[in-house]
Amino acid sequence: MGLLDGKKALIFGVANDKSIAWVTAEILAAEGAEVALTYAGDAFESRVEPLAKQTGAKIVLPCDVTKDSEIKKVFQTVQEEWGGLDMLIHSVAFAKKEELKNDFISTSREGFNIALEVSAYSLIAIAREALPLMEGRGDASITTLTYLGAQRVVKNYNVMGVAKAALEASVKYLAYDMGRYGIRVNALSAGPLRTLAAMGIPGFRDILNVVQRMAPLKRNINADDVAKSALYLASPLSSGVTGETLYVDSGFHAIGIVEK
Ligand code: NAD
Numbered sequence: 221m222g223l224l225d226g227k228k229a230l231i232f233g234v235a236n237d238k239s240i241a242w243v244t245a246e247i248l249a250a251e252g253a254e255v256a257l258t259y260a261g262d263a264f265e266s267r268v269e270p271l272a273k274q275t276g277a278k279i280v281l282p283c284d285v286t287k288d289s290e291i292k293k294v295f296q297t298v299q300e301e302w303g304g305l306d307m308l309i310h311s312v313a314f315a316k317k318e319e320l321k322n323d324f325i326s327t328s329r330e331g332f333n334i335a336l337e338v339s340a341y342s343l344i345a346i347a348r349e350a351l352p353l354m355e356g357r358g359d360a361s362i363t364t365l366t367y368l369g370a371q372r373v374v375k376n377y378n379v380m381g382v383a384k385a386a387l388e389a390s391v392k393y394l395a396y397d398m399g400r401y402g403i404r405v406n407a408l409s410a411g412p413l414r415t416l417a418a419m420g421i422p423g424f425r426d427i428l429n430v431v432q433r434m435a436p437l438k439r440n441i442n443a444d445d446v447a448k449s450a451l452y453l454a455s456p457l458s459s460g461v462t463g464e465t466l467y468v469d470s471g472f473h474a475i476g477i478v479e480k
Pocket of ligand 1: 233234235238239240241259260264283284285286310311312313314338366367368409410412413414415418
């Protein structure tokens with residue numbers, strides 16, 4: 221008997237087997253959930269198809285979150301195949317390379333708009349489509365992925381920090397709008413993890429080193445740490461929790477001045 225037997229989970233943002241979306245899909249499937257996967261576009265198809273087979277996912281669709289038509293198609297398919305939805309994972313972010321390399325003050329209008337659209341607005345667009353499929357399921361949950369750079373300055377995180385701040389605020393407003401339908405909305409703030417998205421941040425290795433030295437747990441997090449907390453937020457284990465940002469970062473966010 222799994223914790224999620226009979227539940228349906230839709231997951232956005234699988235790029236490869238290192239993706240947080242993928243490790244989350246694996247743990248939800250291991251607990252008995254049926255999973256559906258989406259990926260950004262054709263370039264990812266060959267990497268995602270074999271992963272989909274591993275979890276028995278029958279719904280595997282491209283979805284560029286800047287395209288309303290592709291978002292609608294995903295939810296139409298879920299409606300036709302499943303008739304409803306219990307869990308949704310939003311694990312999508314993007315910023316242009318140059319925006320993560322130059323000083324934040326040189327953020328371009330276009331770079332700002334792209335980062336905010338893909339990384340924050342997409343949650344709103346997706347939640348709106350999910351609502352009719354999730355309402356009345358008893359306990360339904362939406363979980364997004366964020367980072368400490370929303371709250372504090374992290375070198376080179378730049379416009380992505382602003383996008384994550386918008387995302388975290390959106391979580392609270394969506395939690396308010398959707399709560400009356402029995403839908404919870406939360407964010408998981410992960411510590412640095414070596415993934416495709418993370419490799420686009422110059423100096424990522426330095427971030428890992430600082431966390432290892434300063435975090436209360438004296439280590440970096442791993443994929444399993446993230447997956448287990450994603451399971452908690454997605455499942456009825458967190459039935460009373462909404463509008464929350466849960467830090468899974470070895471406690472790094474709690475640290476102020478600790479070294480002489
Ligand atoms: P990842 O590269 O595996 O995942 C990012 C995903 O976003 C990819 O699947 C990519 O294809 C997708 N994406 C980008 N543009 C898209 C678009 N227009 N339409 C649809 N999908 C698009 O890396 P990840 O680390 O697993 O990132 C997942 C989430 O976790 C992101 O929101 C990221 O900011 C967040 N996060 C990552 C870390 C970390 O250190 N890895 C830490 C905290 C939060």
